[in-house]
Amino acid sequence: MYFMKGLNATMQQKGGDIMSCFIQNSVSKVQNTSDASPTEYLIYQDRTDLFRIPIQSILYLESQNYMVNLHTPTAVYSIRITLKELENILVTKGFFRIHMSYLVNLEHIVHAGVTDVELDNGEQLKISRNRKAAFQQALYAFIDKYQYI
Structure with a gap:
């Protein structure tokens, strides 16, 4: 796949440092054959595996003990x-920092209360x-992009 080729080239330039590659190549556009618009992915590697996560499937990110837990409907990474580094990348992708510990995908919010x-x-x-x-x-600006019925 195209994104893998670009990621591998960057890894070789950085001496295999996947975290440097993650920060520089964390948002990768891959053309989806069934859709006219590109799907964007967050790409990262842990000690043994490489993961490609569609950005729109991310529910929220949670900071905890020097790690970030990335929550999707099917798994937590x-x-x-x-x-802060992820916020800088994802703020233009419909994410907002609602709390010191949470960066939420505005697309997955079904109810916003006072607190x-x-x-x-x-999940709340x-x-x-x-x-x-x-x-x-930010939520009102995000909602204004959509037509109301």
């Missing part, structure tokens, strides 16, 4: 990277009081 949000899988995440106003603005 632990990545050794800061939430928390509910995701389409039923707390919203920081300091981030509430900015979150509401």
Whole structure:
């Protein structure tokens, strides 16, 4: 696949340092044959395996003990990277930092309350009081992209 070729070339340039490759190549566009628009992926490697995760399938990211847990509907992946680094990459992809520990995919929010949000899988995440106003603005801007029935 094309993204693998680019990732391998970067790994060779960086001496096989996958985390350097992850930061530089974390968002990879791959043309999906059944869809006219490209699907974007987050690519990372743990000690033994290489993972390619569609960005739109990510529910939220959680910072915990110097690791980031990436939550999808089917699995949780632990990545050794800061939430700030991922925020810098994903903020333009529809993600917002609602709390010091959470970066949430706005597309998966089904209910936003005063103190928390509910995701389409039923999980609830707390919203920081300091981030509430900015979150509401970001959510409204995100919603404005869609047509209402």
